[in-house]
Amino acid sequence: MEGNQYLEMFIDESTEHLQAVNDNLLKLENDPSDTIIVDEIFRSAHTLKGMAATMGFDDLASLTHQMENVLDGIRNDRITAGSDLMDVVFQSVDDLEAMVTDIASGGEGKRDVQEIVARLEAIEKGEQPAAQAEKPHEARSSDAGSAMELDDFELTVLRQSSEQGFRAFAVRVELSKDVILKAARVYMVFEVFEQLGEVIKAEPSVEELEDENFELDFQVILITKESAEDIEGKVNKVSEVHAVEVEAMEAVSSQRPEPADSGTEIPEKEERNSAMPEETSAPPVPDSPAAAEKLPEQKEEKTAPASKTIRVNIDRLDSLMNLFEELVIDRGRLEQISKEMENSELTETVEHMSRISGDLQSIILNMRMVPVEQVFNRFPRMVRGLAKELNKKVNLDIIGAETELDRTVIDEIGDPLVHLLRNSIDHGLEMPEERRAAGKEEKGNITLRAYHSGNHVFIEVSDDGAGINRDKVLKKAISSGVVTEENGASLTDKQVYELLFSSGLSTADEISDISGRGVGLDVVKNKIESLGGNAAVDSTPGQGTRFSIQLPLTLSIISVMLVEVQEEIYAVPLSSIIETAIIKKEDIMAAHNQKVIDFRGSVVPLIDMTDFFDVPRVKEEDEYYSIVIVRKGEKMAALVVNSFIGQQEIVLKSLGDYLQQVFAVSGATILGNGQVALIIDCNALIK
Structure with a gap:
């Protein structure tokens, strides 16, 4: 399948892994000795690298790989997690976030990471007292040919793989002298390796191979259930491969790791771009050409509980909300019809539907809620x-x-x-x-x-x-x-x-x-x-x-007070209302050419909604005025209306692109009788 089918999943999971890296790096800075935190960061970085390599985002995979090397140094006490080092790692994460953001925006995730990679490489090479003091273990071919050095983790992978029936081979590949685009040929060879099993180490490193920083030959350690002849035959099918040498290996060590528990299993690899046949499935080591790296310490596999959550595209939730909003409007219409008809069966059915739709509303709103x-x-x-x-x-x-x-x-x-x-x-x-x-x-x-x-x-x-x-x-x-x-x-x-x-x-x-x-x-x-x-x-x-x-809590469905202004209906959000009142005409005063009233010791300006919205007057003025006291912070205003209709939950609808600049109106709603009511923006009104 094409990678773009998984792009949305890649973006979501990459964002989560980067956030996890950020959080754990902050914890690590406060407690550099906590190896558990380092392992968590390493796992997130490794998973991100594997996904990026699978999706073809090379810059992202390259930087994550080098960051992974530094983290491995911290984990093995070769590098100290000081403040200056953390600054470089944090900068690496910033670059990774920028690349993921670019990918999410439709870009290719390209970024110049040479400088930060060089800084990470300098950290990796400059602080390795443990590596110099203690000689790494070696894994040799059975014919005592050229040796490739392996650390304890890689030796453990070899041993556990052997226990599960896999075999390890040292594979040397030499390209033709007239090869064009060496990196492309290397990529094709690694694709074959992926079909055969898993690569746990490469010399030169993957970055050097991808940058064509090698002559014509390179070596890998491959874990597989295939035979040496099959490996040689399949790699030789790649064009511009001059020679392939395959030697069986066995791990030897001056200080062998203790045997693994008999019940220990190697967990399935987290990110794989295609299913592998059972007879060639391999133990969990990194995938893709960026595969010559180490995984976090292996632990006994436990059966994970069944997941009770699924990812839902937010557009689908928006569509569901829009459909429910239409249902709310129809519910209001049915409630009004049932009152007019006074049919007991209809009324009972509508009341039941109202209760059900109320529960449905709560569920949908909760689905849209995020922490x-x-x-x-x-x-x-x-x-x-x-x-x-x-x-x-x-x-x-x-x-x-x-x-x-x-x-x-x-x-x-x-x-x-x-x-x-x-x-x-x-x-x-x-x-x-x-x-x-x-x-x-x-x-x-x-x-x-x-x-x-x-x-x-x-x-x-x-x-x-x-x-x-x-x-x-x-x-x-x-x-x-x-x-x-x-x-x-x-x-x-x-x-x-x-x-x-x-x-x-x-x-x-x-x-x-x-x-x-x-x-x-x-x-x-x-x-x-x-x-x-x-x-x-x-x-x-x-x-x-x-x-x-x-x-x-939400902006989609709000509670309002419906008021009548002449023969038009307006909605005033309850969140803005202090109270409603009825005042006498003689209670109105004037100050600075503005009508005001005394509301609990405060001078509050009076706004006649008929004049404000230029509504045609069809009702005669009365001795008493109905007012709605609204607020914006410490400021207040009294809105003069003709009558109060009552409280109601309404669906907030946008006025659309053509009516964006309507002053003091935040949107509209459709009432139960099909009439459109404008929603007053009290904040703009008072401002």
Whole structure:
């Protein structure tokens, strides 16, 4: 089958493996002696390399292979996992992520990795005290011909393979003198090897073979159930192969590894691009031309429990959601018809269908929910990099990563959180010497926390830094024209801190490439409010700052209050409503050419929805006004409507490309009677 049939699976699994590598590298940096973590990283890197080689992404496979070599050195105590080395490995992961991203965008995953590969090679060659102090074991051919050195792991693979009926051969292949494209011929030879069994070592290395950094001959150790004659015959069929020498091998060692338990089995290989006939199936060693590498330590195979999860393309979930939204609309229509007809059997059936569709709605919404961990996972690496860049010591605690949000919301919150974290690191936390002088630990703490509360999810970014300087913020706000000096004097501390979300307000003494406290926070607030949420900030001088984001669980189906404006129906999201009320005409006052009312001691502007949306007046004004009090953060407004219809769950539909710029309207919905109702965007309305 063609590789592009598996491209989507490759992208998904590569992303997961890279995230696992990132997470475990951070753990390894904190505890370099933990070999279990190294093994986990090695497994992820090895699997990624095998998949990349199978799919034909050579740059990806090449870099992963070299990173694998360094990890192997760490695992065998030949290399120390210091900070400088980790920087190089992290840079390698960045390059790998960039290549996977390019592949996901339709590219070929090409990238110039020569420099980073050279750095990894230098690390591998420059720190090998263990390898020099202790001579590696050797595996020789039965005729005592030329020797290929093998380590303990490779010898173990040979021994276990022998126990399972496989044989090991040293195969020397010589190409013709007039060969063209040596690397292509090598690839074809390795394809034959893959059909015969498994390659566990190659000399020269696979990278050197792929780069044509060899003369005309190379050697491999092949594990197979085929005979020497079959191997020689099949390799000779590759054009431009001049000669093939095949010798049976047996492993010898000055210090033999202890025999494996009789019950030990070699697990099946994780990534194989095609099924291999049973008689030629081989033990688990790397696949493809990039196959001459070692696998993690083999463990006794256990029967894995049956998987209870499947991968579902998000487009299918979107389609399912769209179909269900249509069902919700029809449900509303049926409910209205049953009320009009007053037929008991119809009413009973519709009520049952409503209960079933309600359960179905919960299931579908839960299917679309994904943990915020998908967003949070990328932050530890970012925090580490920024801390090193700013010469600060930072500890990031993540709490509640399992908290779930609708995928549409998850896709949008990454950038706002990045900005808040960069703010906390750059201007929230002090330099180590400043923290010492203040009696704090050198390492600053940033906490990223997510939790559910009702129909909302809260995400908090807090630090234990110096806090926000009230006087500095207020002075800057007055000089920027955000508030007047008179109004500023009466503001509480929290209200002053909220000024940081004002457009263009910055308290940074110097412009920073990282961030500045206040720079862009208006963008953060606008993004969160566009998702139907809100953002807030609080701070205690000398103790730290906390940014809090409130988000709805989902954006597809929302609860609204249906109101009537003349003969038109509008929907006001319940998340924006404080309360509804009825006021007398004489309660309305005027201030600065604006109608206002006194709402619980606050002056609230009055907006007549008939005039605002230019709805034709067909009803006479009454002595009493029906109003809906809505809010945006600390700001409020009173919307004048003709009557309240009631609360209802509605399906949020986009107005389409032609009506994107309609002011104060976030979308539309279809009611049970087939009528279209516009959904009011209270955030834009108050703004």
